[in-house]
Amino acid sequence: MKAEHRESLANYLTALGDDELILAHRGSEWAGHAPILEEDIAFANLALDELGHASTWYRLAAELLNEDPERHPDALVFARPASEFRNVRMVELPNGDWAFSMLRQYLFDASEQIRLSALASSQYPGLAQAAAKIRTEELYHLRHTSAWVRRLGLGTQQSNRKMQAALDLLYPDALQLFAESASELELAQAGFVPQPDGLLVSWKSYVRQDLTASQLRIPDGEPSAPAGRSEHTPHLERLVADMQQVARLEAGVDW
Amino acid sequence: MVTGQHPNLDRVWQALEEVKDPEIPVISIVELGLIRQVGYADGRLLITFSPSFIGCPALDVMKREVRLRLQQLGEASVEIKTVFSPPWTSDWITPAGREKLRGFGLAPPPPHGGDLTAVLQQAARCPYCDSQATDLKNSFGSTPCRSIYFCTSCVQPFEQFKPL
Numbered sequence: 001m002k003a004e005h006r007e008s009l010a011n012y013l014t015a016l017g018d019d020e021l022i023l024a025h026r027g028s029e030w031a032g033h034a035p036i037l038e039e040d041i042a043f044a045n046l047a048l049d050e051l052g053h054a055s056t057w058y059r060l061a062a063e064l065l066n067e068d069p070e071r072h073p074d075a076l077v078f079a080r081p082a083s084e085f086r087n088v089r090m091v092e093l094p095n096g097d098w099a100f101s102m103l104r105q106y107l108f109d110a111s112e113q114i115r116l117s118a119l120a121s122s123q124y125p126g127l128a129q130a131a132a133k134i135r136t137e138e139l140y141h142l143r144h145t146s147a148w149v150r151r152l153g154l155g156t157q158q159s160n161r162k163m164q165a166a167l168d169l170l171y172p173d174a175l176q177l178f179a180e181s182a183s184e185l186e187l188a189q190a191g192f193v194p195q196p197d198g199l200l201v202s203w204k205s206y207v208r209q210d211l212t213a214s215q216l217r218i219p220d221g222e223p224s225a226p227a228g229r230s231e232h233t234p235h236l237e238r239l240v241a242d243m244q245q246v247a248r249l250e251a252g253v254d255w
Numbered sequence: 256m257v258t259g260q261h262p263n264l265d266r267v268w269q270a271l272e273e274v275k276d277p278e279i280p281v282i283s284i285v286e287l288g289l290i291r292q293v294g295y296a297d298g299r300l301l302i303t304f305s306p307s308f309i310g311c312p313a314l315d316v317m318k319r320e321v322r323l324r325l326q327q328l329g330e331a332s333v334e335i336k337t338v339f340s341p342p343w344t345s346d347w348i349t350p351a352g353r354e355k356l357r358g359f360g361l362a363p364p365p366p367h368g369g370d371l372t373a374v375l376q377q378a379a380r381c382p383y384c385d386s387q388a389t390d391l392k393n394s395f396g397s398t399p400c401r402s403i404y405f406c407t408s409c410v411q412p413f414e415q416f417k418p419l
């Protein structure tokens with residue numbers, strides 16, 4: 001692989017890891033607060049899975065950059081300023097109500113199924129293998145969150161109204177999941193990652209089917225160009241400060 | 256170069272059989288199908304390890320335990336290589352391992368031959384009374400590998416080891 005491809009692919013994987021990590025952090029905030037015990041357990045599990053997936057993407061990035069795969073993920077998570085995270089904004093937003101968190105997790109899980117299916121045929125074997133592996137675990141996520149989207153969409157007037165409000169807020173931001181990043185087209189031409197516009201089309205048609213069946217309406221009007229992954233809301237900085245608080249007490253300590 | 260017939264291999268496999276899943280202490284990592292290959296290469300002992308659920312914290316505990324056991328055997332140089340391909344599947348849990356799960360109160364994952372979507376439609380079989388009149392209460396349970404069910408025949412909640 002060319003040196004510039006290595007670096008671009010490492011950046012791509014770090015961004016995927018950042019999406020998983022930040023969403024995992026938000027998911028873990030439901031522990032002890034979810035409306036029912038089962039969902040408390042479910043969100044903790046979803047978060048734990050996403051954290052494991054983040055760590056997998058960071059390790060792959062470390063290999064591409066010739067960094068230590070044991071140390072590099074910790075450095076990315078605990079020593080990086082918020083401004084250097086490359087997650088989409090959707091995952092850093094505060095949890096809001098239950099409908100908002102559930103719908104966000106669903107939109108993300110659907111994007112994962114689409115992306116991982118395509119990444120499973122990456123020309124970079126380590127990436128293809130990790131994607132195929134993670135995809136099997138993600139089947140459980142999508143089964144769970146799509147069932148809840150349907151339950152809440154078709155539930156009561158109140159649950160439908162809350163879900164619609166969440167969708168109106170989240171949908172424009174969710175489009176950022178497949179916004180083309182720097183050098184992504186080059187990576188796609190080399191066969192390392194899929195074409196982002198193809199993924200976006202598949203994801204849209206996938207979620208439209210579920211959302212329509214749940215009596216939810218996709219909001220009209222899309223942003224002409226989604227924000228780049230270096231643009232964040234002020235919420236990220238607070239989240240990262242919280243996440244790094246203990247690690248920063250004593251840098252480099254083993255725990 | 257991996258040699259298949261190294262005199263220590265039997266002892267190594269025995270030691271690995273002693274390493275249990277810390278959250279399901281009746282089943283070994285060999286019975287779970289987590290160990291794909293064991294062999295010596297250039298004087299090093301190479302263990303090929305296939306993670307079940309990637310985010311499961313018990314995996315690190317099990318890998319630490321493997322190192323410890325093998326050190327006690329006098330293996331000075333051990334490499335544990337994590338592989339994702341082919342991805343771990345619950346079909347690799349051995350028949351003896353399945354029985355141990357059942358005895359522990361965990362419904363063993365039904366074999367699916369790669370069609371996970373189809374097996375997810377099936378009701379789990381109660382580990383206590385063998386009935387399939389069971390309801391899924393939660394896809395997620397006390398560990399990443401468990402779902403929570405309720406058996407309407409013997410009126411008993413139970414957990415299933417998730418098919419993967």
